[in-house]
Amino acid sequence: MPMMDRVVAWISHERCTCNKATDYWERYDNKKKEIAERERLEEESRKKRERIERLLGNSGIKKRFQNRTFKNYEIDQGNKDAYRNSKLYAENFQRFKETGEGIYFSGGFGTGKTHLAVSIALDLINKGTPVICMTAIDLLAQIRKTYDKDRNVSEYQILQVYKEVDLLVIDDLGKEYCSDWAATMLYDIINDRYERCLPTIVTTNYDDEKLVDRLARKSNYETAGAIVSRLHEMTMGITMNGKDRRKERS
Ligand SMILES: Nc1ncnc2c1ncn2[C@@H]1O[C@H](COP(=O)(O)OP(=O)(O)OP(=O)(O)O)[C@@H](O)[C@H]1O
Numbered sequence: 001m002p003m004m005d006r007v008v009a010w011i012s013h014e015r016c017t018c019n020k021a022t023d024y025w026e027r028y029d030n031k032k033k034e035i036a037e038r039e040r041l042e043e044e045s046r047k048k049r050e051r052i053e054r055l056l057g058n059s060g061i062k063k064r065f066q067n068r069t070f071k072n073y074e075i076d077q078g079n080k081d082a083y084r085n086s087k088l089y090a091e092n093f094q095r096f097k098e099t100g101e102g103i104y105f106s107g108g109f110g111t112g113k114t115h116l117a118v119s120i121a122l123d124l125i126n127k128g129t130p131v132i133c134m135t136a137i138d139l140l141a142q143i144r145k146t147y148d149k150d151r152n153v154s155e156y157q158i159l160q161v162y163k164e165v166d167l168l169v170i171d172d173l174g175k176e177y178c179s180d181w182a183a184t185m186l187y188d189i190i191n192d193r194y195e196r197c198l199p200t201i202v203t204t205n206y207d208d209e210k211l212v213d214r215l216a217r218k219s220n221y222e223t224a225g226a227i228v229s230r231l232h233e234m235t236m237g238i239t240m241n242g243k244d245r246r247k248e249r250s
Pocket residue numbers: 068072073074075079107108109110111112113114115116172203204205245246
């Protein structure tokens with residue numbers, strides 16, 4: 001072998017092919033692939049977070065909600081299962097992300113639905129997961145704003161972040177005035193996430209049946225039914241029966 005070829009062979013670490021070395025190189029290659037994949041996912045998450053920040057700012061969580069964490073959630077007999085399941089959900093989010101399973105928090109006013117949903121969102125945001133957490137009213141308002149002439153963000157861009165974010169939290173579903181347009185938008189977002197198998201968390205005062213009525217407003221029963229049917233399949237239900245903590249405080 002000429003001198004130059006020998007040098008190149010040495011620099012490129014020609015691999016020994018004995019059994020022990022083959023095992024070693026296999027593990028080495030797998031580890032390298034694993035690191036590259038982790039870096040790719042981290043970069044993807046970073047880009048998504050930047051896009052959310054640019055288009056919506058602060059993941060959509062308003063100031064009043066920023067301190068609704070697991071830490072300051074008071075546990076009582078009525079909410080301990082809801083608390084435990086929400087905490088487990090946040091801790092095992094990667095598993096739920098793979099299956100696309102979300103949560104359907106339902107129950108009366110002031111029972112802690114939003115507090116738990118926001119606690120999950122904040123916990124994941126702190127770990128670097130891209131999350132959007134907004135009321136259904138704000139979520140629709142962000143789309144509507146894109147129709148302003150001087151806005152250089154398109155409806156498509158906003159819809160894409162709702163459709164692609166790792167976790168979408170829709171707070172207070174059913175409270176919005178649900179015109180045909182609003183029902184179609186909500187269907188588009190939820191159906192897309194359903195098809196992509198991405199998790200969605202919903203909080204609402206209504207059970208399945210009542211939510212269909214709220215979303216249909218007498219004219220969109222098919223769309224409303226399709227939304228609720230998908231949510232049913234995409235989420236585990238957590239029903240909150242506790243006291244109204246707002247009343248308790250006043
Ligand atoms: N277990 C709890 N520990 C501490 N604070 C709580 C708890 N449950 C609710 N709260 C507080 O009570 C207020 C109302 O709770 P929250 O907004 O979560 O209710 P909700 O079920 O979403 O009500 P609504 O149906 O009206 O939206 C909030 O300030 C929240 O932080």
